[in-house]
Every structure is written in C-alpha cells, then in structure tokens.
Amino acid sequence: MSLTLTLASRNLFHDRLRFVATLIGIVFSVVLVMIQMGLFLGFGRMVTTMIDHAPADLWILPKGAKCFEDPSLIDVKVRDRVASLEGINSAVPLVIGFSDWRMERGEVTPVFIVGADQRDSGLQPWNIVEGNAQTLQQGGNVAVDRSYFERLGVSGVGSTAEVRGRKVRVTAVTDGIRSFATTPYVFVDMKNARNYTGTPRDRASSILVQLKSDADPEKALSAVRAEVGDAEVLTADEFRKRSRSFWLFGTGAGAALFAGALLGVIVGTVIVAQTLYSSTKDHLTEFATLRAMGSSNAYIYSVIIYQALLNAVIGFCIAAGIGSIVVQMTAKSALPIVITPWLMAALFVLTVVMCVASGIGAIIRVVRIDPATVFMR
Amino acid sequence: MSNYVIEAKSVEKTLGRGAGEVRALRGVDLSLRRGELTLLMGPSGSGKTTLLLVLGCMLTPTSGSVTVCGTSTSNADREKLAKIRREHVGFVFQSYHLFPTMTAAQNVQLALDIRHERGARAAKKSRAALEMVGLEQKADVLPGGLSGGEQQRVAIARALVANPSVVLADEPTSALDGKNGQSIMRILADTAHEHDRAVLVVTHDPRVVPFGDRIVEIEDGLIVEDRWGKTDRPRMPRTAPFGA
Numbered sequence: 001m002s003l004t005l006t007l008a009s010r011n012l013f014h015d016r017l018r019f020v021a022t023l024i025g026i027v028f029s030v031v032l033v034m035i036q037m038g039l040f041l042g043f044g045r046m047v048t049t050m051i052d053h054a055p056a057d058l059w060i061l062p063k064g065a066k067c068f069e070d071p072s073l074i075d076v077k078v079r080d081r082v083a084s085l086e087g088i089n090s091a092v093p094l095v096i097g098f099s100d101w102r103m104e105r106g107e108v109t110p111v112f113i114v115g116a117d118q119r120d121s122g123l124q125p126w127n128i129v130e131g132n133a134q135t136l137q138q139g140g141n142v143a144v145d146r147s148y149f150e151r152l153g154v155s156g157v158g159s160t161a162e163v164r165g166r167k168v169r170v171t172a173v174t175d176g177i178r179s180f181a182t183t184p185y186v187f188v189d190m191k192n193a194r195n196y197t198g199t200p201r202d203r204a205s206s207i208l209v210q211l212k213s214d215a216d217p218e219k220a221l222s223a224v225r226a227e228v229g230d231a232e233v234l235t236a237d238e239f240r241k242r243s244r245s246f247w248l249f250g251t252g253a254g255a256a257l258f259a260g261a262l263l264g265v266i267v268g269t270v271i272v273a274q275t276l277y278s279s280t281k282d283h284l285t286e287f288a289t290l291r292a293m294g295s296s297n298a299y300i301y302s303v304i305i306y307q308a309l310l311n312a313v314i315g316f317c318i319a320a321g322i323g324s325i326v327v328q329m330t331a332k333s334a335l336p337i338v339i340t341p342w343l344m345a346a347l348f349v350l351t352v353v354m355c356v357a358s359g360i361g362a363i364i365r366v367v368r369i370d371p372a373t374v375f376m377r
Numbered sequence: 378m379s380n381y382v383i384e385a386k387s388v389e390k391t392l393g394r395g396a397g398e399v400r401a402l403r404g405v406d407l408s409l410r411r412g413e414l415t416l417l418m419g420p421s422g423s424g425k426t427t428l429l430l431v432l433g434c435m436l437t438p439t440s441g442s443v444t445v446c447g448t449s450t451s452n453a454d455r456e457k458l459a460k461i462r463r464e465h466v467g468f469v470f471q472s473y474h475l476f477p478t479m480t481a482a483q484n485v486q487l488a489l490d491i492r493h494e495r496g497a498r499a500a501k502k503s504r505a506a507l508e509m510v511g512l513e514q515k516a517d518v519l520p521g522g523l524s525g526g527e528q529q530r531v532a533i534a535r536a537l538v539a540n541p542s543v544v545l546a547d548e549p550t551s552a553l554d555g556k557n558g559q560s561i562m563r564i565l566a567d568t569a570h571e572h573d574r575a576v577l578v579v580t581h582d583p584r585v586v587p588f589g590d591r592i593v594e595i596e597d598g599l600i601v602e603d604r605w606g607k608t609d610r611p612r613m614p615r616t617a618p619f620g621a
Contacts, residue, residue, distance in 0.1 A: 003483060003490040010478035289474040292435065293535075294463025295491035296456060371459075372435040374474050375426055375547050 004299065008306030011283055022275040026315025027322065029268025030351050034323045036261035037347070038337035040254060042330075045338055046180035047247040048240045050114065054123045056208035057217065058224055059239045060091075063232045065206070066246040068239075069112070069181070071097060073203040074231045081227045082207065087215030088224070092122040093204035095190060097197030098183070102162040103153030111152070111163065111186045112179060115193020122208060125187040131157040131172035136189050143172035147332065148184035163196045180247070182334055209233075265354060272311055272358035280304060280362035284369060292371035300366050304359045312355035316348055382465070382542040382575045383409040383432050388441035390427055390598075401427040403598040404441070409543060409575040414566050416589035416606070417579045424598040425579050426547065432577065433466055433545045434458040446542050463492055467536030469546035469565075473528045475520040481507060481531045482516040488535045506534035510564055526557030533564055543575040544568055550582050562588040 012019055045052075050068045051059075060082065062072030076093050083091040095115040102108045116122025118137040125133055125143040135141045142163070144152055154161065159170045163186070172187070179185055186196075194201060211220050217235075225233045234242065248254030280287070287300050323339055330337045390402040401424045409415055409432070419425045430436045431443055434450050435458070443450045446465045450458060462468075467488070475484045485503040489495070494502070507513050510530040520528050529549055536544050546565060550558035562578075566588045569576040578585065586592065589606035 002495055003479075003487055006483065007476065007479065007487075010476075014478050285474065286476055289470070289476075290487070290491065291459065292433075292462070292468055292470075292474075293488055293491060294459050294461075294466065296459060296463075299491050370435075372430050374470055374472075375430065375435075 004302045005306050008303050009310055012307050012310055018275055022311055023315050025271025026268055026311055027319045029264045030316055030319035031322050032264030033261045034347055035337055036257045037343055038339045040257045041338040042336045044244050048243050051240050053126050054208055055121050055210055056236055057211045058209035059234050060207035060228050061232050063230055067243040076202050076204045078228050078231055079207050082224050085223045087212050087220040089210040089212045090121050092120040092208045094123055094206045094208055095193040095199045096205045099164050099196040101152055105153055109151055110183050112183045113186050113188060113193050113196045115188045115190045117190040125174045127175045128172050129175045133172050135171035140168050141171040142168045143174055143187040144170055145174045145177045147178055151184055178334055269354050269358050272355050273361050276359050276362045280365055287366050288369045288371050288374045291369055292374045301363055304362050305356060308355040308359040312352045316351045380410045381408040382446055384444045386442050388431055388438045390431055391439045401598050405600055409577055411573045411575050412569055413590045414569040414576040415591045415593060417577055417593050418581055419595040423595045425595050429545055429547055429579050434461045465542045467541035467544045469532050469536045469549045471548040471551055473532045475528055475531055477520050480517050480519055484531055485535045485538050488539050492539055502538055506538040510534045526553050529561050546578045548580055550585055
C-alpha cells in the first residue's frame with residue numbers, strides 16, 4: 001500500500017484543532033443538506049400519501065386539478081359510463097374538502113374530510129389501531145389519526161364532536177396518517193362527506209378507477225379518457241408527480257429546501273477548502289521535498305486528495321449518525337425527515353465531491369512549488 | 378558505457394530579470410563519475426548552490442548542456458526533470474527535511490514509494506538502508522526523537538535507498554558537531570567508494586576536505602580550481618571526455 005494515505009492521515013491528524021474545525025464544518029454542511037433533502041423527501045411523500053394509499057390505477061379529476069386537495073368538482077355520472085367500459089374493475093367516487101370540527105368543549109378547528117363509499121373499494125383509512133373502518137358506513141361515524149387527538153379534542157374511540165353542526169363519533173383511530181398542511185384528515189362515509197363539505201349529490205372531487213388484472217392499461221386509459229368529457233384522467237403515477245410538482249415547486253417550498261441544501265454545500269466547500277489550503281501551506285516544505293526527491297505531481301495530488309477523502313469519510317460518518325438520530329426524532333412529527341438509502345448514497349458522493357473539489361485550491365498552490373526552495377531553508 | 382553520470386558542459390545560468398539579473402554560472406564544465414566523492418567549495422554567492430540545482434535537475438541551464446545518465450535536461454519540463462531526479466539522483470539536504478510525522482523507516486520508504494516500489498519488499502529495503510547508516514535500531518522513531526546526526530543519517534539512507542547513480546549533498550555537515558560531521562562524511566565517502574556512486578558535496582566546511590577525492594572550487598560562477606584530494610583513491614582524468 002502506498003504511503004500517500006499514511007502521509008495524508010498524519011498531515012490531517014497532526015493539527016488536531018484544525019482537524020476538528022474541518023470536521024465540524026463538514027458535519028454541519030452534510031447534516032444541513034441531509035435535513036433539507038430529508039424534508040424534501042418527507043414533504044414529497046406526505047403530499048402524495050392519499051394517492052399512495054388509494055386503490056386506484058387511474059384518477060378521474062377536474063381538468064387541471066393540481067393535487068389531491070384540489071377543491072374542484074366533476075360530474076359524478078362519469079362513474080357509470082366508465083364502470084361499464086371493458087377492462088374496468090371499479091370506479092368509485094371520492095369527496096374531499098375542508099370543514100369545521102367543533103370539539104365538545106366548544107373550540108372549532110378546520111379539518112379535511114375524506115369521504116368514500118365504505119361498501120365500495122374506495123379510499124379507506126389505513127393503519128387502524130383502534131376501532132373498525134366498517135363502522136364508518138353508519139351515519140356520523142368518523143376515523144381520525146391519534147396524532148391529532150389533542151387538536152380535535154378527542155381521546156379515542158367513543159369521543160364525540162360536531163362537524164358542520166352535525167354530531168360525529170370517533171369509531172376508528174389510525175396511526176401515522178398526518179397531513180403536511182397540519183389540517184387533520186377525517187375519514188367518513190360518502191354521504192356524510194357530502195354533508196360535511198357541502199358537495200352536491202351529483203358532484204364528486206374525483207373518481208378512483210381500478211383496472212381488471214388482465215386489462216391492457218394503455219387501452220383502458222384511452223377508453224376512459226374518451227368517456228370523461230371535460231374531466232381529466234391521470235394514472236396514479238402521473239397524479240403523484242403532478243401533486244409533488246405543485247406542492248414542491250409550484251409553492252416554492254421545494255426551492256426553499258434546495259436553497260438551504262445548496263447553502264450547506266457552499267458552507268462545507270468553503271470550510272474544507274480553507275482548512276485544506278492552510279494545511280497544505282503548512283506542509284509546503286514537505287511537498288517541496290517530495291518534489292525535489294523526484295515525485296510526480298500526481299503523487300503529491302494524491303496526498304491532498306487522500307486528505308480530502310479522509311475528511312469526507314470521517315465527516316460523513318459523523319453526519320450520518322446525527323442524521324439517523326434526527327430521523328428517529330422526527331418520525332412522529334408533522335413533517336418527518338425521510339432519509340432513504342439512495343439519499344444516503346447521494347450524500348456520500350456529494351460529500352466526497354465537495355471535499356475533493358475543496359482540494360483544488362491546495363493543489364493549485366502545490367503546483368507552484370519550486371523544489372529548489374528546500375535548498376534555501 | 379560512460380563512467381560519467383553527470384556531464385555539464387559550458388553551463389551558464391542567469392537568475393532574475395532586468396535590474397535584478399544575476400549571472401550565477403558563467404560557463405561551467407564539470408563531470409562527475411562513479412566511485413568518486415567530489416567536494417564543491419566556494420564562498421557564499423559563488424554559484425555552488427546554483428550549480429548543485431542545475432546538476433540535480435532542479436533548474437535547467439540558460440545555455441550549455443547537462444546530461445544525467447545519458448539524458449539531457451535541455452528543454453525538459455518540470456515533470457521530465459522530476460523523472461530524471463527520481464530515476465538517477467539522491468539528495469541530502471542541509472536541514473535534513475525529514476517528514477516529522479513519519480518514522481525513520483517510513484521517511485526512507487517514501488523515496489521508494491514515489492518510485493512505486495511498495496509493500497514488504499520496500500519496507501525491507503528501507504530497513505536495510507537504515508542498517509547501512511547504522512540506524513536499524515531507530516527505524517520506528519520519529520525524527521523528533523533523533524539527534525541532528527541521526528536525522529542526517531536517515532536523510533542519507535533516504536537518498537540511497539532507491540540506488541541512485543549520483544548523490545548530491547548540500548552542506549550536509551553544517552548543522553552538526555565535529556564528530557557527527559565526520560560520521561556523515563564517512564558514510565558519504567563509503568557511498569561513493571563501496572557502492573560505486575558519484576557523490577557531490579557542496580560545502581564550505583574545511584573539516585570535510587580530507588574526505589574529498591576531488592575538490593572543485595567555484596568563484597563568481599566559474600570553476601577556478603579542480604584538484605585531487607588527499608585520499609588514497611586511484612585517480613582518473615578530471616574532465617569528461619566530451620566528444621570522445
């Protein structure tokens with residue numbers, strides 16, 4: 001094994017204060033980028049959580065609907081036309097919308113109603129930890145997430161409240177169905193959803209279409225599109241992408257998160273560049289000695305690159321540890337930070353690139369070394 | 378094959394520009410051969426370090442030619458000069474220039490590492506080089522734990538380990554006391570005589586004169602004297618047979 005790694009590590013660890021300062025810079029930078037990107041991923045997942053859990057291959061939506069929460073409505077008669085098409089297994093309307101939740105103690109808070117016919121294969125609450133989703137078929141029964149108990153003034157199954165002046169009773173409790181907008185989701189039956197949101201009987205927010213297992217998706221999509229008139233038909237994936245695009249980029253939220261991540265990269269690069277440069281400057285005589293001994297430029301660059309890589313690996317490991325703690329701490333929060341293996345791998349590559357790029361200044365300095373200087377010292 | 382490992386002919390070197398221009402070398406002819414320890418002496422500013430740098434391929438001559446083991450340094454770029462140094466030249470510096478965070482053995486091994494000689498074989502060669510300068514017991518000691526004389530011996534081991542044809546030493550005894558200085562010169566003389574290398578020592582330390590097979594004096598960028606020393610070595614013609 002080459003001594004370049006040994007030399008790099010000794011150069012790095014020789015000045016411990018500078019090494020610690022470098023690590024702090026890298027860790028700060030990587031954790032900042034990790035959190036920003038983790039928030040981005042978490043946000044991206046949250047805005048599509050309903051789409052992800054809806055049993056739909058196709059979504060029939062009001063034309064131009066930007067996201068699941070879009071308040072526009074379509075004609076519900078479309079359902080009957082679509083349901084009779086070849087390759088279609090089911091077409092189920094969905095009614096959504098904001099409403100008011102009045103607690104027993106009199107306080108009012110906004111809620112987001114999600115209503116589907118519980119007898120059909122519509123959008124049902126998932127992760128039920130208490131009660132039963134079948135009970136929602138009965139009038140006035142609702143399902144709420146336990147993370148919103150305090151917001152809704154309830155304590156579990158059996159608690160009561162009023163939605164739009166109508167008495168409701170919690171009969172099912174879910175875990176982890178959180179809204180990125182912090183407005184609690186309330187799952188109800190279709191009929192109740194119309195009452196709570198003021199949606200006319202002939203209108204629906206969307207229609208969830210399930211294809212038969214042997215259906216040709218392209219053909220079915222074309223057939224459905226031909227039947228829906230003014231409405232729009234998207235595959236689940238298309239709808240997911242459109243929702244993410246709207247919330248992340250249409251609102252500027254994604255740009256803000258990316259700007260934060262970029263700031264982290266810049267801060268990290270500057271700190272590592274500065275410390276690598278000053279470390280190189282401190283070891284110029286050694287590099288000049290190597291050059292005088294006849295080492296190639298590549299050999300000297302490899303020492304600097306190894307220093308950068310050591311910084312990157314050690315800094316990243318610490319940052320990854322902090323990142324995993326942050327992930328655990330935010331797992332139950334309104335906006336959990338999501339760190340996937342891919343994000344981790346991308347961050348590692350980014351850290352390496354950042355650190356190696358930071359070595360460019362040091363390399364430029366080393367290129368100018370005159371080996372003859374070792375005879376003058 | 379020529380017995381001369383370095384041949385300098387009509388070498389001129391001008392340093393600086395404009396008003397600060399200095400003609401450091403004004404037409405130097407000097408050849409170094411294997412098995413001979415040459416002392417290059419002269420007052421400060423006489424051009425001896427510049428000549429060492431030119432002979433050691435750190436600088437290229439403004440005019441004239443330098444050939445190291447048959448390779449001309451004329452028109453060579455920095456990487457080419459480094460390659461010539463790597464393949465043929467070992468240096469011993471006045472201030473040792475050891476790497477303070479690496480052990481004596483690692484310092485020596487670096488000279489092999491830059492030549493892509495690695496692994497157990499390189500480690501063994503490094504230990505052998507340290508043994509040659511009598512420091513095998515200090516192989517794992519950092520330079521900070523060595524005396525000045527020991528550090529210079531490590532530097533010599535580093536210069537020799539890659540088996541260069543020529544060893545150039547810049548004031549190797551100036552920072553040492555008499556006893557250590559003698560010890561260092563004995564090692565350099567052995568390097569020339571027993572290991573058949575050309576050794577050039579730049580010095581103005583009169584105590585080293587007895588070790589020189591040949592003494593070259595330089596003044597104002599010109600060689601003013603080139604004579605045999607008082608050693609018992611067999612003597613050969615002093616100048617390279619250019620064109621012969």
